[in-house]
Amino acid sequence: MDALYDEDFERVRSALGELHPAEIADLLESLPLEPRERIWEQLAPERYAEVLAEVESGVRTARLEQMQPVEVAAVASDVDPDDAADMLQDLPEPFIEEVLQALDAQNRQRIEQVLQYDEDTAGGLMNTDVITIRPDVTLGTVVRYLRWRGEIPVLTNRLMVVDRENRLVGVLRLALLLIADEDSKVEDHMELFPGLNARAPVSDVVTVFEQRDFISAPVVDDEGKLLGRITIDDVVDQIEKQAERSMMHMAGLEEGRDLFESVISTARRRTPWLGVNLATALLASWVIGLFEATLQQVVALAILMPVVASMGGIAGSQTLTVVTRGLALGQVGSNNARDLLMKELRVGIVSSVIWALVVALVAGLWFADPAIGLVGGCAIIVNLVVAAVAGAIIPLSLKQLGVDPALAGGVLLTTVTDVIGFMAFLGLGTVLLLPA
Structure with missing residues (x-):
């Protein structure tokens, strides 16, 4: 420099x-x-x-x-x-x-x-530079063919075996050419593998490579014809890209942007999500405004409001992160979504009871009023249970609608926990603390 x-x-x-x-x-x-x-x-x-x-x-x-x-x-x-x-x-x-x-x-x-093909599919990730061989030729013929080519594509650990219509029938490990009888035929040693469909999402590709420890894998069309191959270096790039995308989407930003792009371009992209956040904040403020008279008479409620909102937000974020990750990795689907929802609900109930007792004890001693502790504890139970349910339902619903849960889930969850938390806390305070 x-x-x-x-x-x-x-x-x-x-x-x-x-x-x-x-x-x-x-x-x-x-x-x-x-x-x-x-x-x-x-x-x-x-x-x-x-x-x-x-x-x-x-x-x-x-x-x-x-x-x-x-x-x-x-x-x-x-x-x-x-x-x-x-x-x-x-x-x-x-x-x-x-x-x-x-x-x-x-x-x-x-x-x-x-x-x-879309860039987020196997077809958009594949490399068309691939070596193909026939199943009925000998290994010796394959070796001579490779020598004649003079160059093997990078990260080639398997040769693609195709028929005369270019349909994939199997793969042959390159290492076998060194140890197997050169007079034996390819079909005697090849491994059956259907190939990755070109329209399969990248998340499926990542899962296959992770589960099978692949270095490369063939890509085929709907008829089983070989189109190309995907190599591990491109899969690693996609894993990094998905991680960056999830992190950036949690803040309402796009991945892969220039760190030093113009101020106007950066501000233009960030402004919409700031507007969405303002709308949700105004909604929470409106709920608080409904209980203005209560807050004027019981100032202690205003002091404890951030506690209720923060506890609900953190609890919901934990569930949201777990479910969003499960969706991204293909571990959560229609077959087990209900079981996961019930599990998170039970976790929310257990956590809410534990922390409700803590909040009730602290608030009661702090303000020398058991009723305030009771209100705080009950509000914690309501908000943590709702947060657990919302943290699971929101990403599942967004996935069904074709919206990235990592992009919109956090904003929606914050709205739910703030509105429900304030309404439960201030509503209970109005009923239990104000004279009839």
């Missing part, structure tokens, strides 16, 4: 030449826009593709939009088709068409094959 600010560009170019593409990507992501531009200008053009394949989507898209379609086509030709598709998907449609037209026929066909 000293060399950059000193405008010693020779040192900058030398330093960049010693860095791995992923390290350069990290550097670009961590720099404000002006220094980032100056770093990019010193990067050798032949390294554009490998660096853009590693960089965050927000930074990458901003960079690609500044390039000519012919330049983007050159970058897309130097990376795997799945990486090229990832680069192009966030660009404007007319720009994508210009890039595709600038590609040679073979690369265009490969990239278009991936682009036709």
Whole structure:
């Protein structure tokens, strides 16, 4: 960085030449826009593709939009088709068409094959660079074929066995070529595997790789014809992406955005969720306003209100997190949703009774009034039970509606716990503490 600010560009170019593409990507992501531009200008053009394949989507898209379609086509030709598709998907449609037209026929066909699938499906994740063999040939023939090819795609641990219609019939472990009889046939050693459907969601792909310890797996269409393969490096990227998405969605933000994008763009994306939060806060304030007379006469209730709201919010968030995670991992579905709901309800009841006793004792001693302790304890029971139920029902309902629970669940849960908590607490206070 000293060399950059000193405008010693020779040192900058030398330093960049010693860095791995992923390290350069990290550097670009961590720099404000002006220094980032100056770093990019010193990067050798032949390294554009490998660096853009590693960089965050927000930074990458901003960079690609500044390039000519012919330049983007050159970058897309130097990376795997799945990486090229990832680069192009966030660009404007007319720009994508210009890039595709600038590609040679073979690369265009490969990239278009991936682009036709949503990026969150197996088809959008697959690489079309795959080695196929026939089941009726000998292992010796396969070895000679591989030698003739001269190069094996990265992370190839299985060869795909297909029939004459290109339907997947099995997979052959590459290691068998070293230890098995070369005169034996592929069909004698291949393993049966139906392949991953190209339209399967990425979450299913992650589950299969996790359960079976795959390094690579074939992808097929609805007719069982081989389309490509998915490798473990892309699955790891998806796991990181899903984790980032869940974390960002909990705050109402998008994943993969440029850390140093313009103030206007950042504010424009954040404003809607701030508006939603304001609406829910006003709703809770309206509920409090209904009990204005009660608060004027019993000031202790105002002091204890944050306790009721906080306890309900935390309890609900615990359930919400557990259920949302279960949905994301495919562990929660229609077959066990009711059992999970009942379990969380029982947990809510047990927790609420324990903490209701604590709150009742503390509040009663604090204000020297057992009635205030009773009101606080009862409100805790109501709010924690409701929070447990809401924390389970909200993500399940959002999933049914096709809305990401991680994105909207927190806002809805906060509204429920605040409104119910304040209403139960202040309502009980009105009934039990004010004279008839």
